[in-house]
Amino acid sequence: MKFQLKNLGEVGSTNDVALEAARSGAEDGLVVWAQQQTKGRGQRNHTWESQPKSSLTFSVLFRPNQEELTLLGRFTALGALAVAQAIKAITGIEAQVKWPNDVLLNGKKICGVLAETDLQAGNANTVVVGVGVNLLPGAFRESAAMNYPASDVLSETGCSLEAETWLWAILEAMQELRELLPSDAFIRAWNERLAFKGEKKSIRNHKGETGLFRLLSVSSDGSLLVEDADGQEFSLQSAEVLPSSSSSSE
16 A cells, blocks of 8 residues: 655645545545644534644545455544554554544543545445544644543643654554454454443434443444443444443443
8 A cells, every 4th residue: 555645735624635536536545634624524423623733634545445345344443543553653652442433542532533435336436534633732622512522642642743753653554454454353453442441331322312331342343342231232333432420340
């Protein structure tokens, strides 16, 4: 996988730029990096704005092979795990992945990932993985509506590096993890960094219903395996793990 970097100033959404480039024939490995993003999208219609010099916002274009086409749900984790792996490599500090798409440091969100597919002739021949990382204080507005406590890499690790250094470290991790994508090793890596594993957390499902569940693991299809109060296990395909004062590891 060879990366081709497209460095831009201000854009609405790096995912939109990458998807449009894909429709114009851009190849696997295109990286759209914006100094500022004003209309970034997150999961469940959340917004992700980036601020110049304090954030890292980019999208990577993937052209899935035949094997990867059956595992499209893993591309979101690919982005999140790459960020966590880069943080570990540079700072020595373990980051965790809050299922399915956020990276946490010390329990605070420092990164969000959004993977989007482009369907042509009924086939998902394009996957764009958008990544937004808070690098420095000021990366987000304190008044912004957030679904999880937020922070930045510097505040949580004491590490301050240029955004481009972080970019290439994350891209290198993406390249390594993509080789594992079709294998069980990828799911093992995901579970090793799964936030709140073994803990009870409030989870809101796609219907908006909220309950308390113990997080067990991520399954091979990317769903979250949980246990309810009666000890019954079941999988969640779409849900949101919420901050909760009632979380417990008992």
